[in-house]
Amino acid sequence: MSAPSRPRVAVILFNLGGPDGPAAVRPFLENLFTDPAILRVPAFIRPWLGRLIAARRTRAASENYAILGGRSPLRELTEAQGEALAAALAPEIEARCFVAMRYWHPFAEEAARQVKAWGAEEAVLLPLYPQYSTTTTGSSLDDWRAACERVGLELPGRTLCCWHSDPAFAAATAALIREAEAAARAALPAGARLRLLFSAHGLPESIVRHGDPYQWQVERTVAAVTAALERPAGAPPLEHGICYQSRVTPQKWIGPSLEQALEAAARDGAAVLVSPIAFVSEHSETLVELDVEYRELAHKLGLPGYFRVPAQNSDPGFIAALAGLVRRVRDGQRALCSFAGARQCPKVHGDCPHARARATLETA
Template sequence: MSSAMDQTAPAGSTTLPEDRPRAARRRVAVVLFNLGGPDRIESVRPFLENLFRDPAILRVPGFIRPWLGKFIARRRTKAASENYAILGGGSPLLELTEGQARALEAALAGETDAEYRCFIAMRYWHPMSDACAAEVATWGAEEVLLLPLYPQYSTTTTGSSLAEWARAARKAGIDLPTTTLCCWHSDPAFAAATAAMVRAAWHRARTELPGGVKLRILFSAHGLPESIVKSGDPYQWQVEQAVAAVVERLAMPELDHVVCYQSRVTPQKWIGPSTEDELERAAHDKTAVLVCPIAFVSEHSETLVELDVEYREEADRLGVPGYFRMPAQNSDPGFIAALRDLALTARAGSRRLCSFAGGRQCPKAFGDCPHARARAKEMA
């Protein structure tokens, strides 16, 4: 990946290096977007400040956001630091994303039409978009493919990362043909790879449960304030589409499953049902649960602490007869193969902005779909 690359072009250059043969394969930079996470306890507060300064996250007037963001970050630092202490003092997200980048590069290495190199742009902690864009320019990329590691589009995740990349690319002088893959929530290969992991986790759970205990799958995704969804964000609809695609490929008749949402952090109303509420229902029904993180493709604090520690403790307290969790995809070979196909399909298409299936997938009600926003901009 980028940190191990040969830097064959001058910093800031986006043109073909003079010392590279004209017959060489076209250089395509694949930019992987992810959230980022603090690398040590001392990074927790500045990481949170970056998070809460983002207008896509803290939707208040701009003049109050810096002050309020710092206030919220200060209030949340102690609890967040305790969570990262459980993980050894920092988030594993960068290391896992680097592994995905290396695996994807290897999967793309056999392509004869282009030389693919993966770069990482984290949103709230290093390496962020400015550093990533500088590396893309230094490498001498001739084309860019933007590939979010968020299966479902939200203005708070992919949308925010794309806006930050656009700013950083301008700053780095990058003016290259760019393809943006906005979402891949129910891509068939992604759904099949996820279903295979769910099925394996299901069978492991069943072997540990008594025959008479039922098992319910909780497809848990990060929540959003309801107001963001009502304003046109397609995230909840895409989460539901992702679950439907996975369940279809599981082909398990009468499968007991539900979509739920975790990680509520503000007092306003959030989309539901919540994962906590579903644990209570499972306890009432005397049903074991298998929690599947449907919106996370890498382990981080929301899976390793919230799901594995906090919700497990809550399940035990409530008397849920069994609590199991499917691991995130990380560098699962089926998942990496799905990413490879997504990258190649997006680049082969004629659209600069595309979904996994080409055009817009979201119903018209979702005005914050990036396709809808692009269309509105064209019409303005």
Template sequence: MSASHRLRVAIILFNLGGPDAPEAVRPFLENLFTDPAILRVPGFIRPWLGKFIAARRTKAASENYAILGGKSPLLELTQEQGRALAAALAPEMEARCFTAMRYWHPFAEEAARAVKAWGADEAVLLPLYPQFSTTTTGSSMEDWKAACARVGLELPTKALCCFHSDEDFARSTAAMVRAAHDAARAELPAGVALRLLFSAHGLPESIVKRGDPYQWQVERTVEAVVDRLGIAGLDHGICYQSRVTPQKWIGPSLEEALEQAAKDKVAVLVSPIAFVSEHSETLVELDVEYRELAHKLHLPGYFRVPAQNSDAGFIGALAGLVRRVRGGNRALCSFAGARQCPKAHRDCPHARAREAA
């Protein structure tokens, strides 16, 4: 490498993806429900069962995306985050962000080809999931590895598994929560109490029992954010949304939390603590479906904290994480470097990496 050559750093942003047109809803759902990390049934059953589930859910999902104009806004928002992150890292490094969606375009293989064409010298894998789960970051990491093999992309790579309790992430999230809390409090009569509900995407209980660290990490995120909020006597709780299968999921559900709030006659402020971009789970589930439920339950108030999107504090936190990952000597690291999950969480990626070694 010549002295004049600046190191080209490819930052791979992992995210779920979403349909980009009404006709993409069903194939998007098929990709989702045929992922072995999502539908954990024997391989010979999965393709049939996954397509069956997708077919059953297409109508409802299409109605949700119709509210959003027929498509998910996730790709554009992720690309905006990528541009903001690259700008935050300049001029210290020549960084370019590439989006690798798991279930719809641009897929990992498209991103890998773009990284190769750009001539990157190294890569940083950056999930836009603060908390690690085998169903999200874990699946994306496996998908990226396979995509690189298919396109012949070989370059030094470091991966971040999670940033659930990262100081800058917690601080920037707390600032957004505090602003929404103050605004909600200003709208409510003085005698009406306000409960802060941190809502995360749910997960089947069986996956957590097998060692997935997601729920533990969600709880750590909430602890970190509440600590930095500094609101004395804060009434708050954790709940989960977006259940899609009949098996038992971790709880309490957001429905249950709203029902309890109605019994307690308190208003609620919902913070999407596991999502960093607006998409159907926030714009439709939280803003439409759960708002309607809150109205039916006669809650005295229903408010929502916005997702981070390209919030300057959040982008600054991501930039700090990239610097830390690149400056460390670990191919796989958490926001704090070493493994953070207790040993009981056998599906922590650090534990899996050690078993594979």
């Protein structure tokens, strides 16, 4: 008797994307700043204003990417995560991972065509953003739906909107922090004060006030990770805080900023260990902002030490967490689900995708 066939499962990995060479920096920025989820101005203004912002930021961005060899490493790192995830799902699931970047190649339409050519029978939409935001996961999902319509891809599937407090993700992140803490303490004098700073990408306050659940979910991530940080016997308590980086507009953004957190650490005479809590792959925000720009600021402020926790990349514990998420999504009955199944965000967050889906049904 032959074994039952396994369905072909396409796992779509959503990420930001990044320029693959110096010539791609400006068009990448234009794609970013003309996204209505990012630049929230009237539609007739957005194209020219977005291109203007991109033009003004091209030089600085090009200098940052020059530090990385002229290109972002995000595509290769995301593809490696996909290969590791497909291997972790085997042999019980015949899965193949497809990368759909939002602002540079491979775009969602490229991924949709690949999924169609492969003959996938179902799909799992897996954003590589632990915390949901309309500016990241929301934009990517809208882009994916439009791409599928253009290429004629129709698949039964399920969407994971967020996994901010997934226990396996929290445990894998905590393990990376413990290792980085040990290295930091070995480099510091005995008894030196060390502060863990969880740094997430910032967001304008206006977007949060509108109902975006991102900040709430970042706080839930930090709570889950700190709970998983079991302290060894006799170890000093690890003080921690949340801060935000990468402000790009003159609007008021959520805070405190990482600059403010470093200034506070300097006043307190504390070294810092920075954990990029909203990023799961190394890219310009970690390799340039955190490793170069903020390190220089910490040195100028006279901090006794500046250390960073690496992003997860293809860490085995992290990949195992992603595999667990894919299995739970497929075993569940919800087309749209959080890591725990049902909606997690309080009702005040009206831009939670579950709230949006319900509102759409009620007005249909």
